[in-house]
Amino acid sequence: MKKVFYVASICLFTVSIMMGICYAENQFDFYPNKAQYRPSEKVGLILKVIDPSVEEVNLQLSISHLNHELFAQSKKIKLKLGQEIIAFYWYPPLSDFAGYGADLKIKDAAGKVIKELSTAFDVASDWTKFPRYGFVSDFSPGTGKADIRTKMQNLAKYHINGLQFYDWMYRHDKLISPTEIFNDPLGRMLSFQIVKDKIEIAKDFNIASMAYAAIYASSKKFYQEHPDWGLYDLRGQPITFADGWLYIMNISPGSPWNNHLIKQFKDAIREVGFDGIHLDQYGYPEVGFSHLTDKKERIFLDTAFRDFINQTSDMIKTDNDKAKVIFNAVNNWPIEEVASSKEDIIYIEVWPPHSMYLDLVELIDDGRRLGGGKPVVLAAYIDPYKEIAVRIANAIIFSQGGFHIELGEGKGMLADPYFPKYKEMSPELSRVMRNYYDFAVRYENLLSDSNLKPILAQLEMEDVITSVIAGFDLIFITTKEINNYEVLNLVNLYNMGFDWKEHKQTPPPQFKNKEIKYYGGKGVKNVYWSTPDGSPGLKKLSFIWSQDDKGKYIKFVLPSLEYWDLIVIDKE
Structure with missing residues (x-):
């Protein structure tokens, strides 16, 4: 391989926040200031030091791409008692879709290494090339912007560059709430303003916001007002979900429900500020019947899903040409139809019988193959209490070039398909996940590149x-x-x-x-x-x-x- 030379510039500044004397052990954190960077954007690397035990240190920074060191710098600074924030800024090479590693040695005045720290970052013009997909599901009234920013910053430390806004909506059939404060379909009190605040603050960290929507679900009330819009079984009975809590609607091209819901999507993009739509389904039915005319037309959901995805992608791009569409292939169905559609990511919610490690490997490999190299995100739910299982599953998924939706709401991890039931990671698991996500980003060009x-x-x-x-x-x-x-x-x-x-x-x-x-x-x-x-x-x-x-x-x-x-x- 030919030797490559890079030219870069870096600057450093410190901000000291005085605090009371504390005799706690030294604490360090090192992380990028955004989840991902766009080409030509300045990269910020943050070193946080709390209660340093030494006054003068020598910081030795190295930035690399794979086995090439691109930049190295040593800098002596004096630390003050309290919390010290040190920021490094660097302009990466003018290349797209590249992952980088940053390694920092902290030495005392005598040259002894006090601490070695590492982080990673990547540059991409399109977040769906390497989608570290996460979630948010808390939209409670009264949540302060400072709290939201703290949680977004924490997710940026894991390089989460896209968020599924789970159950943010007023109703399944009317996404945008007519009031500021509202109760969602399960009775949770939510704030529409908090939804918008989270979208706004996520953008500050280059994190995309995807609006969750069930592709064919409506309330009983809406169905009763539009019974001909529904989907019916062979006996002529409406198809429902969760014992009649929701009704399954007819999504075939040209159907009134199709046009109604896509208009809701356009409003979510244009009025709320979402960056795309995350389409959910429930894994059934595979076949239903339309009652739009006297002739009971058979609807095959696999092809109807594909057509709906394509129409959604086309329509929302009229409001935002970078808007994305993700579709949940529940238990890998119907992956053969939807993988080649205009969805931007292959997203698979994993259920039995896909219970073995081999299944995770095959889901990723088959998804990439059928999708023509599109990235694959697995929704594989593991209680964070099962720390070893989480670690092994991520090793399998990341090493195979896949991605795992699991992190959200600051330090939360999905433990259940109903996202608000997430649980907080232990400090040890949080540390491990930081290391694993850093690793996946640093070596994304060797792990997840579609050209592998x-x-x-x-x-x-x-x-x-x-x-x-x-x-x-x-x-x-x-x-x-x-x-x-x-x-x-x-x-x-x-x-x-x-x-x-x-x-x-x-x-x-x-x-x-x-x-x-x-x-x-x-x-x-x-x-x-x-x-x-x-x-x-x-x-x-x-x-x-x-x-x-x-x-x-x-x-x-x-x-x-x-x-x-x-x-x-x-x-x-």
């Missing part, structure tokens, strides 16, 4: 079972290539069972200093290793060439494997 191609290669690990199938008691291996890189992901499934949602009592065993044989690498220049379970930068590994009856291979020592490792082969 699978390759046939064999990897053997000393005294350990490896497999290209995500099975039981083994190391799950995937091998792909892009440009001059071969990319190997290793996920430790020892003692993890088969079920991704199942609670795990103990973590997988950690493997250290294991010899690796990798067959199939050609023209290898360098071998790098990294992991979100430790220091995330790429570490160069020594390797040698050898050969046996299986063919030529490179041999190197893997420093450690806890949950998930990334090996990058840099080729000539």
